[in-house]
Amino acid sequence: MNAVLNELNVPIRSEADLVTARLRGREIASTLKFSSSELTLIATAISEVTRNILSYAGSGDLDLRLVRQGQKVGISIVARDRGPGIADLFSAMQDGYSTSGSLGLGLPGSKRLMDEFDLASEVGKGTTVTMTKWKM
């Protein structure tokens, strides 16, 4: 289990929150001295999962957490919504699969950007994406 060093919640209600989420993510991650290219990977992943909240659920929450696991520290991002949920989790993780007309790269792409990635969803209840990037 990860110890939480610092936590910040960003409510996702409108498109403007997407820009805020990326900015807050960069800010909190930079306190761990991630490299500029790692910060860009993190901000891009935040952008994708936040956009999913807005596209599919309309609103939700983003939790940005600085975590420690043994000797390593990192940033853990939890994107959660109470939207319609994802019926086909396997397809949702395939490149190019989309039910909204997007490129279908958001979830599989974010998984490639981060070190750990977990997708949990229940139809009618909502979706939670948890992803972590460790400081190398």
Place this chain on the structure above:
Amino acid sequence: MNRSRAPILKLGETLIASVQEALMDADLVGLRDELVAEVKKYRATCVIIDVTVLDVLDSFAARTLRHIAQMTQLLGARTVIVGIQPDVAFAMVQLGLTLEGTETALDLEDALSRLKIRVGRERSAQ
């Protein structure tokens, strides 16, 4: 809304859209519509979009830039995206994004030289 975030300059038959700050989706869509309208209005043959200030190009932004390039091409104009930062390029590749079929250049100067557009003294000497 787009006007302030990405003003469009006209230089001969070229339109230059210079993104000034982080864009929201609506700004990008606004920029797309505005550019397409202005290509027709000014009979522009080239469009340059400068994204130097953007610290993230996610899937929506990449798709919209690609759409702009395709739409302007259908109107007979060539679009060049300039200023993608190395960190942003790295993240785009990891994410699986390409701007396939869309011309890119290192920066505005590079794009202008490729498009053989001369500015300043050289031009008045012609």
